[in-house]
Amino acid sequence: KAGVTQTPRYLIKTRGQQVTLSCSPISGHRSVSWYQQTPGQGLQFLFEYFSETQRNKGNFPGRFSGRQFSNSRSEMNVSTLELGDSALYLCASSFIGTANYGYTFGSGTRLTVV
Amino acid sequence: ELKVEQNPLFLSMQEGKNYTIYCNYSTTSDRLYWYRQDPGKSLESLFVLLSNGAVKQEGRLMASLDTKARLSTLHITAAVHDLSATYFCAVDTRGNNAGNMLTFGGGTRLMVKP
Numbered sequence: 001k002a003g004v005t006q007t008p009r010y011l012i013k014t015r016g017q018q019v020t021l022s023c024s025p026i027s028g029h030r031s032v033s034w035y036q037q038t039p040g041q042g043l044q045f046l047f048e049y050f051s052e053t054q055r056n057k058g059n060f061p062g063r064f065s066g067r068q069f070s071n072s073r074s075e076m077n078v079s080t081l082e083l084g085d086s087a088l089y090l091c092a093s094s095f096i097g098t099a100n101y102g103y104t105f106g107s108g109t110r111l112t113v114v
Numbered sequence: 115e116l117k118v119e120q121n122p123l124f125l126s127m128q129e130g131k132n133y134t135i136y137c138n139y140s141t142t143s144d145r146l147y148w149y150r151q152d153p154g155k156s157l158e159s160l161f162v163l164l165s166n167g168a169v170k171q172e173g174r175l176m177a178s179l180d181t182k183a184r185l186s187t188l189h190i191t192a193a194v195h196d197l198s199a200t201y202f203c204a205v206d207t208r209g210n211n212a213g214n215m216l217t218f219g220g221g222t223r224l225m226v227k228p
Contacts, residue, residue, distance in 0.1 A: 043204075043218035048213040102159060107155070
């Protein structure tokens with residue numbers, strides 16, 4: 001079956017711009033979560049969506065937002081980009097409620113802010 | 115706040131040797147995951163540990179979970195160069211609004227030398 005698809009794979013943006021990243025989960029998976037990976041801070045939880053509702057958010061400023069659509073696809077948006085937002089953004093999907101509870105990660109979007 | 119500590123952070127090994135990576139965490143959780151990450155790539159799921167005493171093995175890697183000690187180990191047997199990568203443990207916890215989130219350790223960068 002198809003895995004988790006993230007687009008685009010690479011992005012270069014200028015400080016002050018905004019960016020939207022997309023994540024299509026595995027078919028049937030209704031939970032999508034987002035993580036930021038940087039060399040300095042490691043892997044950090046951004047937020048999680050289930051059935052179009054954000055259930056949890058990590059310790060990130062309000063410039064980071066997201067949403068989930070009825071087909072479970074999710075987008076995250078970062079406004080007023082800062083140099084420190086340069087990172088690998090990973091999306092994970094999971095199927096809540098099975099014994100094989102786990103997370104499958106997409107290939108990531110590497111964002112560079114210049 | 116949940117803390118997940120991995121050690122060592124860097125491990126250089128000779129091929130054929132055995133070693134263990136440790137993952138300690140600071141709060142109660144019954145679910146812990148191990149991931150592998152190659153440079154510039156996403157996270158590849160290695161093991162899903164869902165209960166106290168869980169032990170899983172795949173090839174030269176074996177993972178275990180002791181929820182009472184809040185400790186998981188990833189044991190490498192007879193290391194080969196192909197195992198060179200960064201390994202992360204991640205603890206799955208429930209957030210304030212019913213959703214789950216992963217808290218990652220800092221990662222162990224493994225280099226296996228011939």
